[in-house]
Amino acid sequence: MQQRAVRTREVLLRAAAEVFDEVGYTRASITSIVDRAGLTAGAVYFHFKSKEGLARAVIHEQAADLQFPQGEPGLQRLIDMTDYLAVEMQQNTLLRAGVRLAVEQNEADLHEYAIYEWWTERFREELVAARARGQLLPSADESAFASLLVAAYTGTQIMSQLSTKRADLPGRISAMWRCLLPALAPADVIRQITTSATATEARA
């Protein structure tokens, strides 16, 4: 695509994310999306074909604006990543809209499972690195844990959104890790791990 076409697509994707984030799939209209983007409906048809196409793009590209924490691959980076995502869920519209659509996609008959597999693989890579660094208990199954993490994160996000509009999401993710870590890593590894909760305590 030419530079200008790439920019137009970006503008549309982000306008769609804003509208989906605010009102969900059903109530989002192509008119409201193109109005927000300052473009015409023709641009949607050219780049995404339909509202459904826009929704699929927002689901698939939900992580496009993320800048994952640096640092050595392994357990600490996995935890840093989930802490970072909890904050991003409060302010990153593309991520938030993509997650919302992935959760509520039955309403639109989208059948998009691949994004859950993508996150599972992302988490699994860190667990595989953690294994290579000797950070995991022999009993811990990297693939099963990666899948559980995606499930637990998805459900935690839904509960946090309903109870506090995600204000308590970082705290819930810390609580999740306090539950999970003893099944994943030996005590001496856990002692060296910093979670956002322990970081907050250390600063206090």
Add this chain to the structure above:
Amino acid sequence: MQQRAVRTREVLLRAAAEVFDEVGYTRASITSIVDRAGLTAGAVYFHFKSKEGLARAVIHEQAADLQFPQGEPGLQRLIDMTDYLAVEMQQNTLLRAGVRLAVEQNEADLHEYAIYEWWTERFREELVAARARGQLLPSADESAFASLLVAAYTGTQIMSQLSTKRADLPGRISAMWRCLLPALAPADVIRQITTSATATEARA
């Protein structure tokens, strides 16, 4: 309410559950619900006021047709309960519709968090019983684990529904427990626990 009014309400609730389970909130119409119930729209207005009222009732009463496993309160019953729910999610329309609406409720602006608290409390009671029976590790936090269980179950259900229309939900719940149990109970307690997976192995 009189007997007949109670029955009418039951028939409507179940017809609504069928329709919500099949097409979701947005595409469900009061007409399709009353047609299925063999009643008139007046019955909906009398008992539930609106489609929104019907949806709230289906969410709140999602567990009405469940018959939870008997047995002593504690870790085994908690696991039996989650195995039972995995099978019920495949065949219990009221449960399935209630869970679907609870997950997709943003599309209808329902803000119903109480059902998640209800499940959390239900799971917590078993963990408190498990604690009293000496089944839990000192480090395990009953409330945090109960909340994580509801979150993990919710997310697992979404992923199973998208990937296999819930055919693999029992297997996913067994995998969840294999991940979680080492953080919850000491090895000698875990050895005495039967999950649906170990039960299947024992039968094989």
